Amino acid sequence: xxxxxxxxxxxxxLTEAPYQPVREDKGEFKIILNxxxxxxxxxxxxxxxxxxxYYLDRVPTGPPLTLVNPPWAEDVQVGLFASRAPHRPNxxxxxxxxxxxxxxxxxxxxxxxxxxxxxxxxxxxxxxxxDSKQDANLGWLNFxxxxxxxxxLLHIKGKPH
Amino acid sequence: xxxxxxxxxxxxxLTEAPYQPVREDKGEFKIILNxxxxxxxxxxxxxxxxxxxYYLDRVPTGPPLTLVNPPWAEDVQVGLFASRAPHRPNxxxxxxxxxxxxxxxxxxxxxxxxxxxxxxxxxxxxxxxxDSKQDANLGWLNFxxxxxxxxxLLHIKGKPH
Numbered sequence: 001x002x003x004x005x006x007x008x009x010x011x012x013x014l015t016e017a018p019y020q021p022v023r024e025d026k027g028e029f030k031i032i033l034n035x036x037x038x039x040x041x042x043x044x045x046x047x048x049x050x051x052x053x054y055y056l057d058r059v060p061t062g063p064p065l066t067l068v069n070p071p072w073a074e075d076v077q078v079g080l081f082a083s084r085a086p087h088r089p090n091x092x093x094x095x096x097x098x099x100x101x102x103x104x105x106x107x108x109x110x111x112x113x114x115x116x117x118x119x120x121x122x123x124x125x126x127x128x129x130x131d132s133k134q135d136a137n138l139g140w141l142n143f144x145x146x147x148x149x150x151x152x153l154l155h156i157k158g159k160p161h
Numbered sequence: 162x163x164x165x166x167x168x169x170x171x172x173x174x175l176t177e178a179p180y181q182p183v184r185e186d187k188g189e190f191k192i193i194l195n196x197x198x199x200x201x202x203x204x205x206x207x208x209x210x211x212x213x214x215y216y217l218d219r220v221p222t223g224p225p226l227t228l229v230n231p232p233w234a235e236d237v238q239v240g241l242f243a244s245r246a247p248h249r250p251n252x253x254x255x256x257x258x259x260x261x262x263x264x265x266x267x268x269x270x271x272x273x274x275x276x277x278x279x280x281x282x283x284x285x286x287x288x289x290x291x292d293s294k295q296d297a298n299l300g301w302l303n304f305x306x307x308x309x310x311x312x313x314l315l316h317i318k319g320k321p322h
Contacts, residue, residue: 001166003251003253004250005162006251021291022195035241037250040228040240041240041243042228042243043244044242046243047301048296049294051255053217053246054225055162058239066201078203079167079200079204079205080198080201080314081204082202082203083204084286087198087249088283090164090167090214090282092164092214094214094255096291123242124245124255125242125244125245125287125318128294129314129317129318130182132297135209136287136289136292137289138288139207140207141286142207156290157291
């Protein structure tokens, strides 16, 4: 299966990026779609949120580990597929961000948790009735037995603190 | 960018699949993860919902169109990136499904909107506070000027009717 970049994501993050998209993040976040695909954006401006799908191009070489430690809770070990760790068998990232404005082939968004110049693979609309699951949960991230639960949740939500 | 299958999705759909995941869909839906990755599932069973990311391997050949007509509203034309049409520059599908049970390397889920034997690319946890956007909308799918709005919304939500 061969995939190719259809654009580039621009963020302020050159050497370190947040673990999650930060809604109130400072700086400019934009997606530059290849010019020949610009008509594919028609109607997208009506959505509040979009999925940004990208290639995680700056992860370590070598096969990923199937068990990982979240960087903000190194005493916890979970399976790779129960985490959003970037070093995965197929390094595909998915972020949900607010869409602020579309200017021709440039999409301005809320904070994106990726390095500058990350290759774009796809954009899809986030559709309220399909994607916003009211009965979703936090899984192992609930941490209801830990004293530092509130602090960990700030990390999980990507909230500055 | 080269990606590879890390498992297979099994569904009842051989020649026709729903346009969206149907929560109450009948039949067996399961994801068979490659045996060598099974420890990567540790902790995933705690989540109510998961993202299933897969390769759309049965779309027409040739370059995708940037403007598409939804199959349930052929008089509507929208941009490819404002739709979930499967024929995309990078044929990556993302579905959110309820996780019912994990049995070793087999994940049993609610209805998946893919053909039987679709190649699996990734699994990620759906995390309530990050992914369930209360202020999301329906975008152009709102159709508030159309008399057949309620009928169209059933299609959008993948509800049998």
